[in-house]
Amino acid sequence: MTHRIVITDFAFINATSPYSGLATGAFMMTAVGLICCFIRRRSKSKARHSAKRRLSEATGSCSIPIYAYKEIEKATKCFSEKQRLGTGAYGTVYAGKLHNDEWVAIKRIKHRDTDSIEQVMNEIKLLSSVSHPNLVRLLGCSIEYGEQILIYEFMPNGTLCQHLQRERGDGLSWQVRLTIATETAQAIAHLHSVINPPIYHRDIKSSNILLDHDFKSKVADFGLSRLGITEISHISTAPQGTPGYLDPQYHQCFHLSDKSDVYSFGVVLVEIITAMKVVDFSRPQDEVNLAAVAIDRIGKGRLDKIIDPFLEPNSDAWTLSSVHKVAELAFRCLAYHQDTRPSMMEVAAELDRIRLSRSELSEEKYSTASSEVSSxxxxxxxxxxxxxxxxxxxxxxxxxxxxxxxxxxxxxxxxxxxxxxxxxxxxxxxxxxxxxxxxxxxxxxx
Incomplete structure (x- = not known):
């Protein structure tokens, strides 16, 4: 009887010990933590599976390499500020080296909401469906841990905007600028006229024109691009783009067409001629918008007032002539009514004629000199x-x-x-x- 009492008393003491409550609480917390971890891991797994499925749907038969997030971190040195190439409205671009030891441009999408995911998938779909020497190539992506990361070919000479604003280099000659304009126009014309259905870029600007080792241009950033519908002249969509480049008729009427890209490219042509900022609040109020300044000066025959002095347009007759011809083309691209603007095919053809006129001019001078000698x-x-x-x-x-x-x-x-x-x-x-x-x-x- 005494033995039973001792056991009972010990059990009572053990049950009422504070240590038993702590042990139970710790066990419960551990269990809850494991359950949360399992749920979170399962949720991430589902999200990853969903992203891969959507990625597969976006790329179709084209296989886009998927990189592990750890590889991206290593390539960018944990997204080091020293390797940052630039930051835009939708993300930051870093330079990095992947397993093949080649430099690539890694774009980390800034926002992680549904809209940004749609833009990432849209860019992957469009870039994987087109191929042109003047369109930037998509090399892969990473979709782990809720990140949306795109990997592009590396363009060592930065953007056209950086060179025009003297943020890089010592300035571009007129011949180089004209070649960049021609190549860019050919790339946009390819999107409009060769791809079926056509692709409207919707964000043509000098900072989206990248330059390689030889200053060959490549159009980038297709996040806002949309497929056009060939059966009708325009599609209706909310205006998106960059201030200063946005087609005024598209902004007012929501009528998106290939001519919206033509207007934006017209602004780029004016940038190439003037090297002025597209929007600059340090200028007088009626000159803040570069397109408005260009339309006024070109229309009044005062282009010489805004030509970039670096170009030295009066140094030779061909430069002076070709600068004015490109300005006239830009004036036509900036027409308010979309129907009066040229197509990008026409723009590309005209720029190519202007560019080639220099070599034709040299041949003509030589031929004329030879005939004079003979005579x-x-x-x-x-x-x-x-x-x-x-x-x-x-x-x-x-x-x-x-x-x-x-x-x-x-x-x-x-x-x-x-x-x-x-x-x-x-x-x-x-x-x-x-x-x-x-x-x-x-x-x-x-």
Whole structure:
């Protein structure tokens, strides 16, 4: 009986001990923690599976490599500020090296809401469906831990905007700027006219034009892009884009079409000519918007007031002429009514003609000089017989042909200059530079 009492008393003491309550509480907390961890892991697994499924749907038959988040962290050194290339409205871009030891551009989406996920999937879908030498290539993505990360080919020379604003480099020559404009126009024209259904970029701007080692341009950032519908002239959607580049008719009427990209590209052309900021509140109130400034100056024949002095447009006739031709094209792109703007195919073709006119001009000058030599050598330069000797001396500005005769010598380039449509000394004649008699710039280049 006594033995039973002892056991009972011990059990009573043990049950009422404070240590038993602590043990029970710890056990319960551990159990709850494990359950929460399991639920969280299962939720992440479902989200990852859902993202992969949507990724598969977005890319279709095209296989986009999926990288582990740990690889991305390692490549960017935990998203180090030293490796940050730039920050935009929808994310930050970092330079990094993946397993193949090649530099890539890693875009980490800033917002993690439903809208940003849709933009990521939209960009993956569009980039995986098109291929063009002047469109940036998508190399992979990462979708772990709620992150949306896109991996692109690395463009070492940054953006066109950075060079125009002198944030990088010492400035771009006119020939380089014109080539960049031509390549960019060709890429956008490809989206509009070759892809079916067409793709409207909706965010054409100089900061979305990337430059490689050789300053070859590539259009990037398709997050806002939309597929067009070929059966109708426009689609209705809420205006999105960057202030200063946004088509005013699209902004007012919600009518999105290929001509909205044309307007934005017209602003880029003005940037290329002027190197001015698209929106600058340090300018007078009526000049804050660069497009408005350009329309006013070009329309009034005062383009020379806003041309980037770095270009030295008066250094030679071709530069002066081509700058004015590009300005006229930009003026047409910036027309308020969409129907009066040219198509991107027309814009690309015109820019290519302007760019190639330099080489054609050189051939024309050489051909004209050669014909002058032939004409002079076959005619009587005096009543006395003359011995004609042709000597070609290579000069910095081209070939100088001298005719030496028994009566003396003279420089035939004086005669060539009189007949040539281009001369660095003489003013460019408007009827030779303008594509039509109704050119807006007839009174500018005289």
């Amino acid at each position: 002079c050598s076959s005619s009587n330069l005096s009543e006395k017989p003359l011995t004609v000797m042709v000597k070609r001396a290579e000069l910095e500005n081209g070939s100088l042909i001298e005719l030496q005769t028994g009566a003396g010598s003279f420089n035939s380039m004086d005669r060539v200059r009189d007949n040539s449509p281009v001369s660095v000394q003489d003013p460019w004649l408007s009827e030779q530079s303008s594509p039509s008699s109704s050119s807006l710039l007839n009174n500018v280049i005289q």
